[in-house]
Amino acid sequence: MLGFLARRLLVAILVCLTVLTFAFALTRLAGDLAISIAGAQATAADVEIIRKAYGLDRPIVEQFFDWVRRAAVGDLGQSYFFKEKVSKLIADRLPITLTLGLVGLTIALTVALPLGIVAALNESRVVDRLVSLVALLGQAMPSFWLGLILMITFGLHLGWLPISGTGTWQHFVMPGIVLAFSAIPALLRLTRSGMIDALASDYIRTARAKGLSRASIILKHAARNAAMPVVSIAAVQLGFMLGGSIVIETVFALHGVGFLAWESISKNDFPTVQGVVLLLAIIYTLLTLIADMFNAVLDPRLRAS
Numbered sequence: 001m002l003g004f005l006a007r008r009l010l011v012a013i014l015v016c017l018t019v020l021t022f023a024f025a026l027t028r029l030a031g032d033l034a035i036s037i038a039g040a041q042a043t044a045a046d047v048e049i050i051r052k053a054y055g056l057d058r059p060i061v062e063q064f065f066d067w068v069r070r071a072a073v074g075d076l077g078q079s080y081f082f083k084e085k086v087s088k089l090i091a092d093r094l095p096i097t098l099t100l101g102l103v104g105l106t107i108a109l110t111v112a113l114p115l116g117i118v119a120a121l122n123e124s125r126v127v128d129r130l131v132s133l134v135a136l137l138g139q140a141m142p143s144f145w146l147g148l149i150l151m152i153t154f155g156l157h158l159g160w161l162p163i164s165g166t167g168t169w170q171h172f173v174m175p176g177i178v179l180a181f182s183a184i185p186a187l188l189r190l191t192r193s194g195m196i197d198a199l200a201s202d203y204i205r206t207a208r209a210k211g212l213s214r215a216s217i218i219l220k221h222a223a224r225n226a227a228m229p230v231v232s233i234a235a236v237q238l239g240f241m242l243g244g245s246i247v248i249e250t251v252f253a254l255h256g257v258g259f260l261a262w263e264s265i266s267k268n269d270f271p272t273v274q275g276v277v278l279l280l281a282i283i284y285t286l287l288t289l290i291a292d293m294f295n296a297v298l299d300p301r302l303r304a305s
Contacts, residue, residue: 003196004264006288007074007291009062009289012286012288012289013014014107015281015283015285016278016282016285017276019278019281020068020071020278020281021064021275023273023274023277023278023281024064024067024274025062027270027273027274043294047235050108058174061216062161063144065148067274070198071275071278071300074087074088076271076274076278077271077273077275078267078271079264079269079271079272080267080270080271081263081264081267081269081272082269082272083178083270084272086272086274086275087186087275089260089272089275090257090260090275090276090279091201093255093256093257093260094248094252094256094257094279095261096255096256096257097242097245097249097257097258098242099122099172100172100175100176100179100241100245100249100254100256101179101238101241101242101245102238102277103172103173103175103176103179103180103185104175104176104177104178104179104180104183105179105180105237105238106176106180107176107177107180107293108148108179108180108181108184108187108234108237109179109187109234111157111184111188112183112187112188112191113187113191113230115131115134115188115190115191115192115204116131116187116189116190116192116194117192117195117218118131118190119131119132119188119189120192120193121195121196121200121218122196123196127191131188132193134184135184135185135188135189136185136304138181138182138184138185138188139182139185141181142250143178143179143181143182143247143248144247144248145175146178146181147178147247147251147252148251149161149246150174150177150178151174151251151252153302154174155174161174163193163221163252164252164253164254165253165254166254166255169304171252171254174252175248175251177251177252177261178248178251179241180246181220182241183237183241186233186237187230187233187234189236190229190230190233191226191230194225194226194229194230195226197226197273197274198225198226204217229290232288232292233288233289233290233292234291235291236284236287236288236291237279238287239283239284239287239288240265242258243258243284245257245258246258246259246261246262250262257276257280260272261273261276274275285292286291288290
């Protein structure tokens with residue numbers, strides 16, 4: 001188990017270093033940072049002052065390793081626009097994005113797992129086709145459009161839920177539903193296919209021959225084996241939700257990390273953009289690592305791989 005963990009941890013570190021490198025490189029490929037910070041009306045003297053003030057006159061390799069060294073100890077630099085430490089900005093906004101992502105994943109799992117099991121138990125029947133239609137709608141519907149429809153219906157017309165802000169748990173219901181709707185198709189289809197494969201396995205036939213109840217066979221035996229790929233995709237979906245929450249946070253005016261990324265991009269605040277990209281990459285990698293560990297617990301064969 002320790003060897004399995006060490007291999008996965010090494011891969012996770014390499015992924016984070018790769019993302020860190022690309023985040024730094026892409027901000028530099030966007031153009032001269034000093035000119036972007038100074039603005040279109042700045043003179044050459046103003047640009048040069050800013051270049052020296054922010055250390056942009058140093059060799060690019062030196063800037064990169066300096067950023068890596070500081071990022072390794074949690075120092076992500078100073079925001080050009082907000083005039084605060086990037087680490088503090090992210091720490092203030094992160095709870096909102098994490099709450100939104102967890103709410104979305106909880107809703108997605110609550111809907112997808114039962115529907116996937118029901119579809120597998122009714123393969124090729126009307127119920128299975130209806131469930132497939134739900135998955136198709138979730139995959140095809142744009143998240144911003146669904147968000148606007150929910151806001152108009154439940155926020156403006158019915159007045160059941162607030163349409164913006166983060167004051168109460170009700171503020172996360174509609175954004176959570178929108179996030180969940182994009183994750184439900186993958187979770188549903190994977191649950192369905194996993195259950196179909198499990199129900200056709202020899203150990204399920206053996207369980208039936210022993211006279212075990214239908215509920216025991218489905219929940220204790222088939223669902224356990226079908227859960228392994230679902231765990232992995234759930235971790236990936238949560239990472240997608242956190243990284244893709246920029247649209248939802250903008251629509252619902254939730255000032256989380258996604259909204260911070262949008263503000264930073266629009267203001268050419270490159271240190272903040274780099275910090276957000278690095279943070280989301282670390283979270284995504286950690287989620288994948290946790291999913292691998294959980295799968296190794298469920299299936300001991302993975303530990304020897």
